[in-house]
Amino acid sequence: MENTAESEVVDLCRDLLRIDTTNTGDPRTTVGERAAAEYVAERLGEVGVETRLLESAPTRANLIARIPGADSSRGALLVHGHLDVVPADASEWSVDPFSGEIKDGYLWGRGAVDMKDFDAMVLAVVREWRRTGYVPPRDIVLAYTADEEAGMEYGSQWLVQNHPDAFEGCTEAIGEVGGYSYTVNDDLRLYLVQTAEKGLDWLRLHATGRPGHGSFIHDDNAVTTLAEAVARVGRHRFPTVLTPTVRSFLEQVSDALEIELDPDEPELAVSKLGPIANLIGATLRNTANPTRLAAGYKDNVIPGRASATIDCRTLPGHADAFLRELREVIGPDLEIEHVHQQPAVETAFDGDLVDAMGAALRAEDPGARTVPYLMSGGTDAKAFSTLGIRCFGFAPLRLPPDLNFSALFHGIDERVPVEGLKFGVRVLDRLLRNS
């Protein structure tokens, strides 16, 4: 039987899952990105697609290819996916996380939804095009990246800084995390398309005090000062702010679920969303979560300094207001050090590409309705946005209604429905042919 995109996508995804590309966050122990990039290069090479393997550091490989379209004067579409995955502890899983096992209608493995599924879909679609001689309407740039899971320093950020030429002419992009279904009822499924991402600000609070002996009365203890501030930050609720994306999402979801949306209490609507409530809840406000503490070196010595790390996520356009409010919460005395910052991104949910997403989904699922959403985490879109590219999260998957999809990301027993992969290939093929 001749290979088609739909018939080979599962095997391609399985092969990718079997290449362990665990990104530990430490370049010395991060493995497999080059092997995965070479695998993709071989599969593209088999059908005559030229690729560029760009290494940011030994084994930290990124792969780029350009598929010429019928009209190269139009803006090109960037289609991107990362090849690295977060670690998996095999003892917690019901299958070997790197065996690519198929059972109960799912393909199991670390990276099955984040995001070797989409990597394989793109590969399958392009291979079929080349076998049949199909030429897309405009140029398509493929990017398979390293290091998405640990800050993008060796992946998309390095690419946009060192090889911006690879993305020349790209006006729009699709990648993770979006295009998956949320079932309302038998006749209606919402497909969440990511149009925005929160910004990230990992900061360290430093408190200083007078060092001294632990047996004395002491009223200027850095640990006490820090602990009070950290507790205030941890308990502080930043006010609800409905950004354009979130407002549009809530309006459409309330309409679909036939629930009342009170703009003053959007949390009520969110609480009715079941498995995606957690995902959406964090997009209503800025957040600041204490994650690390450091102070002291001996049980009976009061240290002169103490520090805490706070993981802050900010809404598009609200980073400055966030910092002012945070300063009020922690008070004037502590020093704030910004350890790592990435800006929020947001694009409007309109245009031909967005229309084509809806049309491609409805052709394969008559009950499909697309809705834009803001994601609380970050993706490679942050880096590609800096080139002026409009980025969308659209890696299409039709999911069973009872699957807790968001829990699979970085989760135990990560898996993707086999039928969902095939559905994704059909939708992606339609989208790319009509965009």
Ligand SMILES: [Zn+2]
């Ligand atoms: Zn991902």
